[in-house]
Amino acid sequence: IKRVFSGIQPTGVPQLGNYLGSIKNWVDLQKDQSAGGDNPHELFYSVVDLHALTIPRDPKQLQKETFEMAAALIACGIDPNKSVLFRQSAVAAHSQLYWALGCITPVGWLNRMTQWKSKLQQQQQQQVESAESMVTESNFSRLNVHSNAAQGLLTGLFTYPVLMAADVLLYKATHVPVGEDQVQHLEFARDLVAHFNKQYKKKHFVLPTVMLTPSKRIMSLKDPLRKMSKSDPNEQARITLNDTDDQIARKIKKAPTDSISGITFDPGARPGVSNLLSIYAALRDTDPESAALAMQSLSNAQLKEAVAEAVISSLSPIREELRRLLGDQEHIERILGENEAKAQQVASANWKEIAKCIGISA
Ligand code: ATP
Ligand code: MG
Numbered sequence: 001i002k003r004v005f006s007g008i009q010p011t012g013v014p015q016l017g018n019y020l021g022s023i024k025n026w027v028d029l030q031k032d033q034s035a036g037g038d039n040p041h042e043l044f045y046s047v048v049d050l051h052a053l054t055i056p057r058d059p060k061q062l063q064k065e066t067f068e069m070a071a072a073l074i075a076c077g078i079d080p081n082k083s084v085l086f087r088q089s090a091v092a093a094h095s096q097l098y099w100a101l102g103c104i105t106p107v108g109w110l111n112r113m114t115q116w117k118s119k120l121q122q123q124q125q126q127q128v129e130s131a132e133s134m135v136t137e138s139n140f141s142r143l144n145v146h147s148n149a150a151q152g153l154l155t156g157l158f159t160y161p162v163l164m165a166a167d168v169l170l171y172k173a174t175h176v177p178v179g180e181d182q183v184q185h186l187e188f189a190r191d192l193v194a195h196f197n198k199q200y201k202k203k204h205f206v207l208p209t210v211m212l213t214p215s216k217r218i219m220s221l222k223d224p225l226r227k228m229s230k231s232d233p234n235e236q237a238r239i240t241l242n243d244t245d246d247q248i249a250r251k252i253k254k255a256p257t258d259s260i261s262g263i264t265f266d267p268g269a270r271p272g273v274s275n276l277l278s279i280y281a282a283l284r285d286t287d288p289e290s291a292a293l294a295m296q297s298l299s300n301a302q303l304k305e306a307v308a309e310a311v312i313s314s315l316s317p318i319r320e321e322l323r324r325l326l327g328d329q330e331h332i333e334r335i336l337g338e339n340e341a342k343a344q345q346v347a348s349a350n351w352k353e354i355a356k357c358i359g360i361s362a
Contacts, residue, residue, distance in 0.1 A: 002041040003206075004029055005173035007048035007088065007164075008073070009230075010066040011055070015238040016311065017218035017228035019076060020282045021179035025213050027077035029177070043083035044171050044343060045073060050088050050095065050163060054156040055231070071332050072241055075322035080335045088167065090340040093351035097166035098159075100358055101192055104199055105162050109191065113161055114184055123153065165189035168208050170347050177211040181227055186210045200357050215282040221255040224271035239311060241318055248315065249308040252276070257300045265292040273300065276307045283310040 006026060008018060029041055047069045052062060066087055078085055088094055110116060164185050168176055169192075176186055186208060193205040220226045222237040232238055239248055257272040265288045267274040277288040280303075284291065295303055325332060348362075355362035 002029070002175045003044075003171060003173050004041055004175045004177065004211075005044045005046070005168050005171045005208075006177050007046040007051070007167055008069060009052045010047050010049050010062065010069040011052050012065065012230040013240040013242050014069070014072050014076070015228050015230045015240050016279065016315075017179065017215075017238070018230065019241065019315075020215040020218055020279070021213055022177060023073065023076045023078075024282075025177035025211060026073075026083070030077070030079055030082045039082050044173070044346075045078055045083050045085050046088045046167065046343075047073070047086070048088040048167065051160060054154065054160055056154075067329070067332065068326065070336055071325040072322055074332070074335070075241070075318050075325055080339055084339050084342045084346075085335065086340040086343040087336060090336075091170075091343050091347045093170055093344075093347040094163065094166055096351055097170050097354060098163045100354065100360075101166055101169075101196070102159055102162045104195055105159075105192065109188060110158055110161060113188065115181065116158060116160070119157055120153065123157075161185045161188045162192075165192050169193065169205050170350055172206045172350060173208050174206055175211050176208050177213075179227075180212060180216040183210055183212075202357050204354060204357055213282070214287065215278050218279060219271065219275040221251050221275075224256060224275045239315070241315060241322060243315070243319070245312045245316060248311050252304050252308045252311065253301075255304070257304075261299075263292050263295045263298050263300075263303050265289050273303070276303060280307045280310050283314045 004026075006022065008014065008022065014023065026043070026045055029043055030039060032040060047066050049062060049066045052066075070085060070087070073085060074080065164182075165188060168186070168189055176182075178186065190207055193207055196205060197203050218228045220228050220232065220237040221239070222234055228238045230238065230240070236251055236254065239251055243251070255272060255276065257276070258270055260270060260273075263273060263277070264270065265274050265277050274288065277291050280286075281288040281291045286294075295306065298306070352362040
């Protein structure tokens, strides 16, 4: 039996990398049916809105995007009868455990996190750029600039991995299906487990294991050396679950490749072509090497057509389902309400034990 936890931030519409690197794995875990038809695994999937607060957000927008992310996950195939699908902020114990863990986390461990280091760099860069273009920017960016300028770098962004460790440990998750960019954070969580157990002389927490898919790192369609992200300011860099067929085809057509003739899989020398092959392979249930071999004599343009076809045929049913679900908001609210009660039950039982361990009241 696996106890699974994973999360996704409500920072926009899920992009192809989220789907192939993470969500597809979540859905597949639902399929491991036992002979009796019951799912042998306990699956917890969360829209992690507390994590999304690390970047200043318009409150209405955050609430809307949190809701839409839940709908998107259902459209991707998350079945709320097989998985517990919930908003992170609905379960108070995430924040409570976050504090407890933060109090035993050495600052040096957080300083080493590569996501923190790159976000730091990015923010400093953005601050300069947006200060220059504030006049024409939207309310949201103005809020962003204002807040950064007034408060400097925010603590939440720095302690993000502590909250992520709390998410996973709160459910005593044995398996955590994420993309490659989250591997370091999971290692941090494992270190914290050992640290906590030593500190309190209790073997309370379970060591969580990372689950990766073969497409654990889908790259940007603008710069194949950077990962695809839903919050990338350039919309052309990603394919999202609500892109139209035309938009998908156009974005793939414009993706950078190279002038080497023939198709080969070589991420080091040919990052653009190799990224397209990885996408194709993940959607057609093959591996990138075999896909390259089968398409070796195609031109880059022909490869792109094949990739676009594969993406469109997988994503268009999801897009239609998402549109349908968004038309029935009450249905989604009801599902979330029911699932949040289940998550709360598991989390608060565990939090009670942890609080006792530490010597505080639960
Ligand atoms: P943001 O830019 O707001 O951080 P994101 O696209 O990185 O958005 P997250 O919500 O941070 O998405 O991550 C959700 C899940 O998707 C995580 O498991 C993460 O590892 C995975 N993931 C994100 N980007 C990719 C990618 N390019 N390839 C594979 N997996 C990815
Ligand atoms: Mg991310």
